[in-house]
Amino acid sequence: MAGRILKSILSSSVGGFIGLLLALPSQADPLQDQQKFRQHYQQLFPKLTLADYADGVYAIDPIARQSWQAIEEFPPYDETIEQGEALFNAPFKNGRRYADCFPNQGIAIAHEYPKWDRDKGEVITLEKAINDCRIDNQEAPLPYEKGDIAQLLAYLAFTSRGKPITITIPADDPRALAAYQQGKDFYYQRRGQLNFACATCHVQNAGRQLRSEILSPSLGHTSHWPVYRLKWGEMGTLHRRFKECLEQIKAPPIPAQSLEFRNLEYFLSFMGNGIPTNGPSTRK
């Protein structure tokens, strides 16, 4: 199922990409990037299927997987999903609702984010779409890393569970490809006092141990958010985790939902196209 959807997405965009390639020979080819990205992990972890990557590090760490599965039996995010549903269905002061802002009333759409927004000329994440909806309805935007936004995301992700990540880079809008390229550049750019790129740990050294922690593959990094992280003791968003990565490599902070992080999410999500989503989830 996931494979078929993936195939249809790939085939539908191939023509456009070829056209773009002719126009911009030096530009990235996201499908080719995706293929190389996956081949790398396939060589590292030949037994994994694409769907397995939804489980992150627990796909490659059998011992940690056992404790993770035990936690997932009575997950700490159960209540969060309910709180998110209540928030999502509560009308704004003007009587309108979140559901009015989204296709299909917001149900089973989370796996299609982040999206290229042609009118805004930017990558729009689900968090950003939620806050844009609030602002359009004269409500104050929510903080982006935890709290209400994580509850809303948990509910929306839950309604998308099992659906494959479905990210499109519209071939007829070169700005979308440029945003993807910026996300890709960010991913491979070394930064911080430790001079690490995202790829240093999660491509070059995926599966190896940093102290006693196994480094996760980036394929599937966006499949399971929001996450109840035991280290946080609460739910948080993907960009909260991005920020934590920057802290860990002693790099200057970048705010959640900055253009940099949204483009990074666009790149990472496109790499993961076809992986069934399983958010919300728990992580160490």
Added chain:
Amino acid sequence: MKSGLIALILLLPCAGMADIPKQRLDEGKQIAFDRNKGNCLACHVIADGESPGNIGPALATVPDRFKDKQRLREQIWDATRFNPETSMPPFGRNHILDAEEIDKVVDYLWSLE
């Protein structure tokens, strides 16, 4: 600074480690193991260090791996000079450790058999 100079003078005549005081080697080990300093164990197996990573090679028989101490020092200072793809942080160039700390770590690592 002064103690660094004295250590340097002490080091000059001898290429080996025989004359390096145990206290200095212990200080080097402490810097190497400290999570907020060298944190070498994050990636390397070293002696009796607990929960080492396996990103870099095990640091044993270090004198066999490097031409001389200076080359080891350069590796720690900025490993990207020798391999742009390296995962190793440039400890000196990015001021993760100061020169004196790096010298102590070099002495300690050189003593590993």
